[in-house]
Every structure is written in structure tokens, then in C-alpha cells.
Amino acid sequence: xxxxxxxxxPLAEAAEKEIGWNIFFYSGLVFAIVLxxxxxxxxxxxxxxxxxxxxxxxxxxYLFLEGMTVNVIGPNGKKYVPFLLAIWTFIFTGNIMGxxxxxxxxxxxxxxxxxxxxxxxxxxxxGIKANGLLGHIKHFSGPKLGGFMILxxxxxxxxEIVSECMKLVSLSLRLYGNIEGGHIVRSSLDSIIAGVPxxxxxxxxxxxTCLIQAFVWTILTCTYLSIATSHGHDDEHEGDHGHQxxxxxxxx
Amino acid sequence: xxxxxxxxxxxxxxxxGFVVKDQSWTRPEMFAGLQLDLGKTITNIGVFLLFIPVxxxxxxxxxxxxxxxxxxxxxSTFTEAEQLRVQMQTLKSDYEARLIKTExxxxxxxQNQIKExxxxxxxxxxxxxxxxxxxxxxxxxxxEQEKNQTIATIRTHVVDLTLAAAQKVIxxxxxxxxxxxxxxxxxxxxxxxx
Numbered sequence: 001x002x003x004x005x006x007x008x009x010p011l012a013e014a015a016e017k018e019i020g021w022n023i024f025f026y027s028g029l030v031f032a033i034v035l036x037x038x039x040x041x042x043x044x045x046x047x048x049x050x051x052x053x054x055x056x057x058x059x060x061x062y063l064f065l066e067g068m069t070v071n072v073i074g075p076n077g078k079k080y081v082p083f084l085l086a087i088w089t090f091i092f093t094g095n096i097m098g099x100x101x102x103x104x105x106x107x108x109x110x111x112x113x114x115x116x117x118x119x120x121x122x123x124x125x126x127g128i129k130a131n132g133l134l135g136h137i138k139h140f141s142g143p144k145l146g147g148f149m150i151l152x153x154x155x156x157x158x159x160e161i162v163s164e165c166m167k168l169v170s171l172s173l174r175l176y177g178n179i180e181g182g183h184i185v186r187s188s189l190d191s192i193i194a195g196v197p198x199x200x201x202x203x204x205x206x207x208x209t210c211l212i213q214a215f216v217w218t219i220l221t222c223t224y225l226s227i228a229t230s231h232g233h234d235d236e237h238e239g240d241h242g243h244q245x246x247x248x249x250x251x252x
Numbered sequence: 253x254x255x256x257x258x259x260x261x262x263x264x265x266x267x268x269g270f271v272v273k274d275q276s277w278t279r280p281e282m283f284a285g286l287q288l289d290l291g292k293t294i295t296n297i298g299v300f301l302l303f304i305p306v307x308x309x310x311x312x313x314x315x316x317x318x319x320x321x322x323x324x325x326x327x328s329t330f331t332e333a334e335q336l337r338v339q340m341q342t343l344k345s346d347y348e349a350r351l352i353k354t355e356x357x358x359x360x361x362x363q364n365q366i367k368e369x370x371x372x373x374x375x376x377x378x379x380x381x382x383x384x385x386x387x388x389x390x391x392x393x394x395x396e397q398e399k400n401q402t403i404a405t406i407r408t409h410v411v412d413l414t415l416a417a418a419q420k421v422i423x424x425x426x427x428x429x430x431x432x433x434x435x436x437x438x439x440x441x442x443x444x445x446x
Contacts, residue, residue: 090300
């Protein structure tokens, strides 16, 4: 049973354009573009002042991600920058590729789920590292409750586990929906007048979407890391970590 | 996690993805509209597991090291500048202290020199006055001596003249030695009286 076909959503039509396993050509292209960018950026690293554009962009990207981790997680969050840098560069480059080429890895839900799996597993791994296995599992049951209220803890535990699983769906579908949705809208606009690419007018908005989606994925990862590792930090910050992720999730 | 372990794990996932790609369970019918292919998901997990350590080693680590080195260099430059500023401040304070000390020493030396000059002047004046007194005393003694000598000479001449006059007045019966003594006694008496 295909739920989307049953609902008769436009996404069902998009399925006809599936390029199958050729998507890994585009995935490899993302890999290559990032490596070329890294190579160009590294050329100027020996200088005292970074003057070349790629190096300055890399520096700003690093500072942006570092600032984001420090703001969301705290000073302890700097160690997650390498992972977030990988996520951000992969998603952003993949998204941007969709503006110029016919396909993009981030418009394939299967690939996005792969990245979401790695993100969620990484968050759990860091949570276990920060709190220990038992501490991390206890973390899912919410605050300590006594008496018959322990049933509520059990309920919270189940809800939290489901919530963790749903992070896979929320992360991957959000990216997939935005990028693939953008492609569909552009194709639809292009088909209004044959031969006139009206959809090109959407490029600035799509570029903005590419940027925002890369940002959303990374900031949500920061938020998940903050929640998962919060008990490993100072207790005095516990309250902050408990509230900020919810706010960030709401904004996202 | 170890970077090489991630690379190995990524390669394993890619192989698994390609191995299972044509199996029916990888394409759940429920998500056919969304083109879910778990084979691609597994392969992409592998690709991304390769991507993370490669980007980390090839891009993140050199970038971080360069930025840290630059920050370190800036910090050391600022520290050095601060140290130089403190050193300059210390040198300035030392210089000012030495200047004040030198000025005080110079002032003291000048005062001492003035005092010494005044003492020398006083001493010279005192010596000059003593020498002048001595000269005056010496001149007075000499004058006194000359006066006494002159008086004695005059007295001799007066005695001689008186004797000569008396010889002429009294005649030849008088002993010249005896007359000479009488006249001398007379003159002594006259001098004492005067």
C-alpha cells in the first residue's frame, strides 16, 4: 500500500523521475566538490592573514559552527564541530547542487535517512559517553518520580524512545520535503509556458532554502547533543539545557 | 571514534548496501511514493561514514591548526606587546627616578661646591688678614728698631756735639771720660723727663 499514492499527493508524480542508484554519482560529486573547496581553502592556511576567498569562507564557516555549538551546548560543545562541519558541508553542497543540476542527494529521502541515522546514532553515542549507558537510558525516563508515579516515568520513557526514532523521520523528511518540493515547484513553473524557464525566478529563494536547511539540520543536531549530554555537564546549567532545545525545535 | 575504524565501517556499509540493493525488503511498499530504498540508505550511511573522517583529516584539522596557530601567534604578539609596554613603563619610571636622583645629587654637589668655595673664601680672607697683620707688626717692629737706632745715633751725635760745645765753654781741665758720662746721664734724665 503506497500511502502517498492513496492520498494523491504531487510527490507521487515526482517518483517517476527517480534516477535510482545513479544518485551516488551526485553524492560522489558532493564529496569531490567539498574536497576541491578544502584543497583551495588549505592553500592560504600558511599565511598569517587569510586572503583567499575559499579560506575566508572556510574560516567563517568554522567560526559560525563553533559559535552555534557554544551557544546551544556551551563551551563543551566545541568538540562536536568536526561532525557538524561534515554535516553542514555535505547538506549545503548537496542542496546547492540541486540549483544547477537535475538531481541532488539531499532530494532523495533514502539518502537523507542515512544521514539522519548517523546523526541520531552519533547523538546517542555522545550521550552514552557523557552519562554512561545507564545514565543515558535513565535520561529517557524524565525526572525521578516516586510511588505510583513511576508509571508516568515508564510512559515518558516510551514516548522518549518513540521521539528519538521520530527524529530520523523529522530530520530526513524536512530536508527531503524542502529540497524536493523546491524542485517540483520549479518544474511546475517551468511547464506553465513551454520553453520559458519561469522556475528560474525561484533560484534566490531556493538558495536561501539550501542555506536554511543546512543550518536547521546542524542546529537540531546541536540541540539533540545538548539534550543527550546535558547531565554530563555542570548541574547548574541543567535547566538551560532542558529548555533551549524545545525552543529551537519549535522555531525549526 | 577512531578515524580508520570509521573509514572501514563506511566501506563495509557501502559493500552491504550494494549487496542488498536488489532485494525486495529494501523497498518497502508502504513508502514507495517516497522512493525509499534501504539499500541506498545503507550505502549512503557508508558514504557519509567515509565523508566524516576524510573531511575531518583533510579539511577540519588543518583549518583548526592554522586558526589555532594564528590565534596563538596573535596572543603571543599581544602578550609580547603588553610585556614591552610594562617594560617601557618600568624603564620610564626608572629613568624618571634616576633623573630625580641625579637632579638631587647635582643640586647637593652644587651646594657643597658653593659651601666649599665660601669656606675657601673665608679661609683665604682670614689668611690674608693674618698676613697683613703680620706685615704690619713686622713693619712696626722695623720702624721701632729704626727709630731706636736713629735715636741712639742722634743721641751719640748730641753727646758729641754737647761735649764739643762744653769743651769749648768750660776749657781743658775737665776729664773727657768723666764729662762724657755726666752728659750721658743728663741726657738720660732729660729723655726720662720728656
